[in-house]
Amino acid sequence: MKTFYVTTPIYYFNGEPHLGHTYCTVASDALARYKKQRGYDVKFLTGADEHGQKVERAAAEAGVSPQQWCDDLAVKYKAAWQMLDIEYDYFQRTTNPAHMAAVQKIFKKLYDQGDIYKGSYEGLYCTPCETFYTESQLKDADGKVNLVCTAEGCGRPVERISEECYFFRLGKYQAQLEAHIEANPDFISPPSRRNEMINNFLKPGLTDLCVSRTSFKWGVPVDFDPGHVMYVWVDALPNYATALGFMSDDDSDYKKYWPADVHVVGKEITRFHTIIWPCILLALGEPLPKMIFGHGFLQIEGKKLGKSLGNAIAPAPYVEEFGVEALRYYLLREFAFGPDGNLTHDGIINRYNADLANDLGNLLSRTVGMVEKYFGGELPDISAPSPYDADLTALAAAMVPKVEAHYDKLQFSDALNEAWNLVRRANKYIDENAPWAMAKTIDADPTKRAELANVLYHLAEVLRIMAIVSAPVLTRTPDVIRAQLGITDAALATWESAKDFGALPRGVKVEKGLAAFPRVEKAAEVKG
Ligand code: ME8
Numbered sequence: 001m002k003t004f005y006v007t008t009p010i011y012y013f014n015g016e017p018h019l020g021h022t023y024c025t026v027a028s029d030a031l032a033r034y035k036k037q038r039g040y041d042v043k044f045l046t047g048a049d050e051h052g053q054k055v056e057r058a059a060a061e062a063g064v065s066p067q068q069w070c071d072d073l074a075v076k077y078k079a080a081w082q083m084l085d086i087e088y089d090y091f092q093r094t095t096n097p098a099h100m101a102a103v104q105k106i107f108k109k110l111y112d113q114g115d116i117y118k119g120s121y122e123g124l125y126c127t128p129c130e131t132f133y134t135e136s137q138l139k140d141a142d143g144k145v146n147l148v149c150t151a152e153g154c155g156r157p158v159e160r161i162s163e164e165c166y167f168f169r170l171g172k173y174q175a176q177l178e179a180h181i182e183a184n185p186d187f188i189s190p191p192s193r194r195n196e197m198i199n200n201f202l203k204p205g206l207t208d209l210c211v212s213r214t215s216f217k218w219g220v221p222v223d224f225d226p227g228h229v230m231y232v233w234v235d236a237l238p239n240y241a242t243a244l245g246f247m248s249d250d251d252s253d254y255k256k257y258w259p260a261d262v263h264v265v266g267k268e269i270t271r272f273h274t275i276i277w278p279c280i281l282l283a284l285g286e287p288l289p290k291m292i293f294g295h296g297f298l299q300i301e302g303k304k305l306g307k308s309l310g311n312a313i314a315p316a317p318y319v320e321e322f323g324v325e326a327l328r329y330y331l332l333r334e335f336a337f338g339p340d341g342n343l344t345h346d347g348i349i350n351r352y353n354a355d356l357a358n359d360l361g362n363l364l365s366r367t368v369g370m371v372e373k374y375f376g377g378e379l380p381d382i383s384a385p386s387p388y389d390a391d392l393t394a395l396a397a398a399m400v401p402k403v404e405a406h407y408d409k410l411q412f413s414d415a416l417n418e419a420w421n422l423v424r425r426a427n428k429y430i431d432e433n434a435p436w437a438m439a440k441t442i443d444a445d446p447t448k449r450a451e452l453a454n455v456l457y458h459l460a461e462v463l464r465i466m467a468i469v470s471a472p473v474l475t476r477t478p479d480v481i482r483a484q485l486g487i488t489d490a491a492l493a494t495w496e497s498a499k500d501f502g503a504l505p506r507g508v509k510v511e512k513g514l515a516a517f518p519r520v521e522k523a524a525e526v527k528g
Contacts, residue, residue, distance in 0.1 A: 047092030270294030384450035
């Protein structure tokens, strides 16, 4: 069986999960579900990045030990992912002793082979912000160096300091990495990110990277040099491999699933994943991930996600108001995956009412309602074609391969739009056939009875197919659709069966249930 390994970033445990994390995790989950539907043996990893100064400081502010702080947050993250129907296979934590032992082995191996060496880091340092600058980073437009911190709202003087640290020979692997990027066009995706990485980081040239710190304690110790802890990225990036048992006694999963098929990451950390992580892997002689996909950033009502937005950035109020499927659908349908997007409350309502309530929800309730009303809940096993059948079935047949191509490229919005074209076409097919007019004479006219059964059968088939192709994103409604259409045969729910219009046996028996996606009105506000 073919394997598929997809990862989200491991999130910094300096705060609670927010909509930015949700976006990345929902997209990765949709991809994992899709690949499972396509028959892959999927491994889907998410987790927690628990070391570093930000975490140490957040724990201190809360008055608890860093480990306690992380343990508490792990519970909250797992609860959030459960609320969002995220079906991860493994939740990696960088405080996991097996992970820590493995990264210590990686660090030692790189040191022993001369790829990590001890030196000292000289730079301009802002103590309150704990940020290093090079002189060129502090140059103004006229080329004058201003010795002040450029962090938003800071502006305090920086000091020239030097700190002993270990360096990784990043520069040594530049040519090899460039050749790999050249030979593998999808390695950095989408293409806009690839160009960004090449122009902003590779063209100016890679310099060696400081990979240890002595200024804080909450990290993986460099075991052969007490006082040094690993710089957080060197601890964090290998999580994708250590989660599979890399550098442990049992690396069978690593052998099975590595290299990763895709690391899904946000644009601000694409550089770490497309440059530092591959160079570490090259130094270790390990294969590189097949794709790193750098997605865009979400804003909320036109504002950057930040603490000032308070509860508006937590996923829970949106799930409470619209339901988990609506939030997942909105995030993946509304924004192309790649560029930035702006989430708005009105936007969710519009998208929900148009696509979920009106298009899909109505198609289900109308179809089931008509089978009940005109045929007492069970379609007769008769059929007379309608002139509109061919167009509908041709559209359905053409849709599935297009949806596949879009999901395969992580273009969720295009995949959903393509799938919803079929729902919209089916709603038009109802108007074209005017089943209510056919229904008037079905008792007296067997042809009309057969025509009406045919129309309703086609609608049921569209719904069966929609239940399959929407399932990466809609985690519950596909089962609701199948239950209402009386579909119990698992063979009618497989991805391949979506390509087989007509697989549903005639004589559909329906069972009306609750309306999927009742309309919501604009007056509603997110409860805060
Ligand atoms: O960077 N819109 O963790 P992190 C969309 N620990 N996505 C957003 C977002 C926004 N406004 N804000 C954050 C880290 N994200 C490291 C990763 S991996 C080895 C280590 C998402 O908690 C985005 O996907 O700061 C980004 O990649 C991730 O959250 C950063 O999460």
